[in-house]
Amino acid sequence: MIRNVLMGTAAMAALATGPAMAQDINVKLGVLNDRSGVYADLSGEGSVVAAQMAVEDFKAEDKGIHVSIISADHQNKPDIGSSIARKWYDEEGVNAILDVPTSSVALAVADITAEKNRVMINSGAGSTDLTQGQCKPTTIHWTYDTAALANGTGKALTEAGGKKWFFVTADYAFGHSLEENTAKVVEANGGEVVGNVDAPFPTTDFSSFLLQAQGSGADVIGLANAGGDTVNAIKQASEFGITQAGQKLAALLFFITDVHALGTQTAQGLSLTSAFYWDQDDATREWSKRFMDKHGAEPTMVQAGVYSGTMQYLKAVEALGSAEDGKAIAAKMKETKFDDPLFGKGYVRGDGRAIHDMYLYEVKSPGESTGEWDLYKQLAVISGEDAFLPMLDQCDFTKQ
Secondary structure, eight states, X not given: OHHHHHHHHHHHHHHHHSHHHHOOEEEEEEEEEOSSSTTTTTSHHHHHHHHHHHHHHHTTGGGTEEEEEEEEEOTTOHHHHXXXXXXXXXXXXXXXXXXXXXXXXXXXXXXXXXXXXXXXEESSOOOGGGTTTTOOTTEEEOSOOHHHHIIIIIHHHHHTTXXXXXXXXXXXXXXXXXXXXXXXXXXXXTOEEEEEEEEOSSOSOOHHHXXXXXXXXXXXXXXXXXXXXXXHHHHXXXXXXXXXXXXXXXXXXOOHHHHHHXXXXXXXXXXXXXXXXXXXXXXXXXXXXXXXXXXXXXXXXXXXXXXXXXXXXXXXXXXXXXXXXXXXXXXXXXXXXXXXXXXXXXXXOTTSBEEOOEEEEEEOOTTTOOXXXXXXXEEEEEOHHHHSOOOXXXXXXXXX
């Protein structure tokens, strides 16, 4: 009789402490990005929509996880981004910051996130310093980085005969990282860098920089910039007749929103590297249709990355039963491999770098495109192990 009572008491205790009864977790996510400038189309409100879709698809409320999402515009300025991040963590109870395009902002926010023991899941910034020289145990770098872009577009164009390169580079952390990574790939594949010029970020006038590139004798002009800057540079290069004269343009970070803005007549033939394309397979098409219905445009890889990173974050929160310890959540995200509907199979390394396939695409010609957003044809698949830099021992936080 006593044994039965004890067993009953133990069973009741297990029920009381089990996941179904105990799960009552509040999570606050902050989407911090450019909502009004050159990166607004590739991130902006679309990243908020993607985060909301992740919460809905995860069925967070059904699991006792109550998620709220806030957003803010960092205006591509590290001081503004830092101020927002501190306020969010100190006063508003934010548990994780998502997206953060503009590498100078992302690096600053990564420092604050580690200090406050929260999590930053970066989708928008490209600097490899996030998981190399300035790695942090609470940083997850989800979507792409400048090394992956270089190992895609840079390698492909050099192997195709573009041996002499001139770089037009956005003058901040991302641009310099992209130029440095691409230059190494170019030289490793038998090419050379014949010149470079730094362009203010952001800027609308690339004329003097493009004229320097045109006069350099380079086979390839590498645009180490992104978003509105890339669009403006390509438009002005077309006006100067640069590609018509035989030089190739390498848009080293190019988004589907950029191609859509330019049109296939102007962008046709450009090579680009991406982690995601809406028309890749049935799963990406299904998700992208829902995103389009909500946002009115096809998703960029940054927006897709916000969705996928948020899903994996919520899985870690569910497994731990808490959103309070950033280091513990980041460590949990590194424990298991994922099979994501948008990014396929992959895993998060000890340094926070998400490893997954990247893709080399070419922009279709007007004659090849069958619709407004039918813009890419696939040239190659680049495995995650080949795309991203090797992990530094000192950044393997699973061993610390």
